[in-house]
Amino acid sequence: MFQSFFCPNSMLENHRIAANRAALIILLALSVFLTACGGGGGNNTAASTTPPAPPVTQPLPPVDVSTIMLADKGSALAPDWQRGAFIEIYVRGYQDSDGDGVGDLKGLIQRLDYLKDLGIKGIWLMPVTKSQDGDHGYAVSDYRNIETAYGSLADFDELLKQAHDRGIGIIIDYVMNHSAAQHPLFVNSRDSDRNAYRDWYVWQASAPTGWNIYGGNPWRTVATGSYFAPFWDQMPDFNLLNPSVVEYHKNNLRFWLNLGVDGFRFDAVGNLVENGPSAWLNQPRNYTLMNEMRLLVAGYSNRYVVCEAPDDPKGFAAADACGGAFGFQLQIDLLNAARGNIDAINKVSNYFKTSPIGIAPILANHDSFAGDRIWDQLGGNINQYKLAAATYLLMPGTPFIYYGEEIGIAGGAGLSGDSKLRTPMSWSADTATGGFTAGKPFRALAANVGTQNVAAQQSDANSLLSFYKSMLKLRNTLPSIAKGSYDAPFVSGSVMGYQRKFAAEQTLVLTNYGQIAVTTNVANLPAGQTLNAVFPLNSSRSAIDANGAASITIPAQSVRVYTVSP
Ligand SMILES: [Ca+2]
Ligand SMILES: [Ca+2]
Structure with a gap:
């Protein structure tokens, strides 16, 4: 997992090492590490002709924490575009354009006409930034570049242009709580307790006791100390009490806003700041921090923010926090109402009596904690499925459809956990590819690809897809439904x-x-x-x-x- 730290990719980066290390030392270090990576070629000239140098433990990767100023290009979208329905898309699983079996931005561009026809007004892209995990993308290794398998920044520019031409906005996942362990900032921070970036993450000399987050100890011990990483040892938490870290994230947000991105979905905002083993969730600073981020985004034209806060949707959806948050827990009542449960019908009816308009209702998403694919939860009962869809697509708030939900995609064949929810999209009945790729799909297809797919439903007036289109048409033609x-x-x-x-x-x-x-x-x-x-x-x-x-x-x-x- 760590083998690529200093090997081929980062060797190129090392040529840009900051000037705080003498060129001679860099040469020495490069020699050592080229050898370690099997690429040294036995040339020891530099080492044999130079005087003794101070000890160097390792060359640290350069970091880019440069300032980015606001440069708003305006918005091509209609006012209130964010009151139309969104779709959450996992780019890796949506459409492959080059046959490598992995979805990409060019593939997504090919499917924009489908999304426009469906009636979508906004797309939330799960992380498209460069990641260490090579899967979901939440272990971000570069906040200012595109995941290599997905394409390039030029492809992203094209996606923005093509989506905007169709009246569709694009928001991207932004992960402020943690980075990848391979992110250059953490590689520096981990190096020693004297490193300039040490305080950008959460460190203790040794792991404190008494902590338990989601059933695990969030403290991870390495040679230089113990760092805080509740979600995965490869996703260390930033120290968001350090103003430099907050500034860094603000600069990253401006980077994407300046490109023309239409907003953000902020990940894990309940986990931003920790104040102790019994005060690590939904801390007061999380709300004021998100208010700062919302205000930064609001400095640009016609943008939108939605937050992931499963334990306090209403608090974070408030106008003085994120201004928008997913309606976690509501999805349980929506599905039970669809099953005919009277108590759930009453809860759904009461929900928007007391909830901010910024709530973004969902039926499901990419995380298994939010529930299985709707097809699996309802046992393929199309009548109940349509009732659930109608209920949340006609309600106040901004509904988010999870890709494939509109055709009744099931979980992946033979898969479990989150992977089961993140399969290739079922475009056709082809049980080898689902129409997703000309090659071999990176993951098993949905178990029901043969029967529930776009090709089979597009011309069927009674299909689930046609029903979703009808509901979104109501939302798109009746302002009272969209924003009344x-x-x-x-x-x-x-x-x-x-x-x-x-x-x-x-x-x-x-x-x-x-x-x-x-x-x-x-x-x-x-x-x-x-x-x-x-x-x-x-x-x-x-x-x-x-x-x-x-x-x-x-x-x-x-x-x-x-x-x-x-
Ligand atoms: Ca591809
Ligand atoms: Ca945190």
Whole structure:
């Protein structure tokens, strides 16, 4: 795992070593390490003709912590674009363009027309920065470059341009809590307790006792001390109480914003700062720190921020913290409501009575702690699946679809844990490639690729994909659904109803989660006006009586959406 620390890739970097070491010492060190890497070629001229030098333990990789100033190119996107639906995409698993079996940015560009047709207004890319893990990308080894297997910064520029041309924004994952152990900053920090970057990470002379985070000891001991790394020993936590570290991250954010990226998904914001073994989650500084980051992003035109904070979505979604956060825990109620559970239907109905508009509802994501693929959780029950989708795609907030969810992709065949959720996308029924690559996919395909795939569903008006398109079309054509108020919510038996209002537009959404048709008397409507069905289009008009009530029959397991007109 550590073998590439000083070997071929970083040898090139060593030619740029900072001037605080004499050239002679660098030559000596290069000689030593070229030999260690099997590339020295036996040339010891430098070593044999120079006088004795001070001892050098190892050449440290150069770090780039340069300042980047705000340079806003403006935004090509519509105002309120971030109230449309997003899709979370794992680039490695989306589309391979060159046959190496690994998804890449060029492949994603080829699929932008599909995403536009689906009705997507924003894409969250799981980390595209260079990583040590070569998989999920959360072990970032270079905050200002693209993962080699994904392409180049030029490809990323092209992706931004092509997405913007289609009215789609791109936000990228930003990992502020930790870097890769191979990141040059940590390699320096680990070198000695006198290194200039020692205090950029969290060090103790020896591991303190009494710590337990997610069932493990977060302290990792190496020759120079013990560092704090709760998620993985190869992902050391930054010391975010060091102002230089915060400045570094701000410069990295400006790097991407200056390129034209439309915002960020911030990883693990509940874990940023630790104040002791019983005070390591959701510390007060985490909220003010994220407010600083949000303000930095807000210095650019029309950008968007959403945070991952499973233990406090509402706190971090607040306007004086991230301004946006995923609605963790809500997904459990959404799925139980879809199964017809009355208690869950009531919880869903009540959710946005007290939640900030910045909540971003999900059904699932790339982490197994948030649940399995929806197909697996619902046992392939398409009616329940459509109810779950309708519920969160028509609600307030900004919904995030996890790639493949819209076609009912299942977990990977024979896989478990997070890998099971991060398979290649099922574009076709080809059980060898899924239409994902011309080569051999880097990981097993979804177990149901033969039946649940884009090709099979695109021309089927009753497919899950067509249903997702219908829901997103409502969101994209009715401002009240995308960004309106949440009014007059009620639950009556298995029926949930609410109204959305924006400017003069008023809509009514009714969902029957039960197994039989229900006739419901809907109240609090404008007296004497008419309900016009906008979904499905063939359902009938209904009159609102003088008391502002209308009697409506909703078939079993279905959703009805109406606009109100005089
Ligand atoms: Ca590729
Ligand atoms: Ca931390």
